[in-house]
Amino acid sequence: MRMALALCSAWGLVLVWSGISAGWSRLAARVEPFLNGLDGSPVAPPPGRSVVAPVAARIARLLPSEAPSLGRRLAETGSSLSVEGFRYEQACWMLVGGCLGAALPVLGAVAATGPGRLGGAPVLAAVGTAAGFAARDLWLSHRIALRRARVAEDLPVALDLLTLSVMAGESVQAAFARVAARLPGDVGRAFGECLGDIRAGSTTPRALERLPSRLPGRPIARLVDSLCTAIDRGAPLADTLVAQSDDLRDARRRHLLETGGKREILMLIPVVFLILPVIVCFALYPGLVTLDLLVP
DSSP: OHHHHHHHHHHHHHHHHHHHHHTOOOHHHHHHHHHTTTTTSOOOOOOOOOSHHHHHHHHHHHSOOOHHHHHHHHHHTTOOOOHHHHHHHHHHHHHHHHHHHHHHHHHHHHHSSSOOOOTTHHHHHHHHHHHHHHHHHHHHHHHHHHHHHHHHHHHHHHHHHHHHHHHTTOOHHHHHHHHHHHOOSHHHHHHHHHHHHHHTTOOHHHHHHTSTTTSOSHHHHHHHHHHHHHHHHTOOHHHHHHHHHHHHHHHHHHHHHHHHHHHHHHHHHHIIIIIHHHHHHHHHHHHHHHHHHHOO
16 A cells, blocks of 8 residues: 555655646747747647646656557557557556555455455556556557457448449549548548548649558558549549458458358367257256166
């Protein structure tokens, strides 16, 4: 219990010190955001005095970090969380895991009738800290897998809508607007952002090139390459979209077959270890009872 209180106290002191140091800034640093637009560059917003930001930056420097790969993984989840924010959350998970690991021996000593031993508290605290570090990373991977599954499910529908819109004579912008209006999920939101880039003055191929950074998965990259090639060479977009939709549905069908094969293997576990022993017991028990009655 004392170790948990000491860790919480140390974390509170770190937050207080970070809040105090965040307010120490030079006059030029505070005035510069209001004056940097005089040379033609856009004016940046004034820096906020947040307590979490400096702590997150320091934690990101202390923890093992692969900023490019971690940034790509965070972008695949569709959240606006930065690398520093993720490391801050990971440190909070580590702190909670360490406190829980240190509290287990204390609770065991309180629940025991005799005097408890607290020698394993540091080891359990270290294990809990490592478990918190790994659990936050696993949760991020789980969110990426869920979003990829949603994208893989909605993408064929989006391609069908695009194909029907283009075959009906609508422009690319109108087709993207229709997909963004009909699909409220991640795919519709990404096509809406792509439509916003086109309306803001960007060309259609350049707006499409930003689509893989908003939606995870290889099918999006193949779709963007095919559409950009068709637009550059003047090929019919309807035929390209139909071919891409067929490829996506074939890939989806293969994925379902692979998943079904894996599920068949998992279904053998309850059949072999639960259902089959029960059937054998019900089949052999009457015979054993009869033999016991016949043989004195």
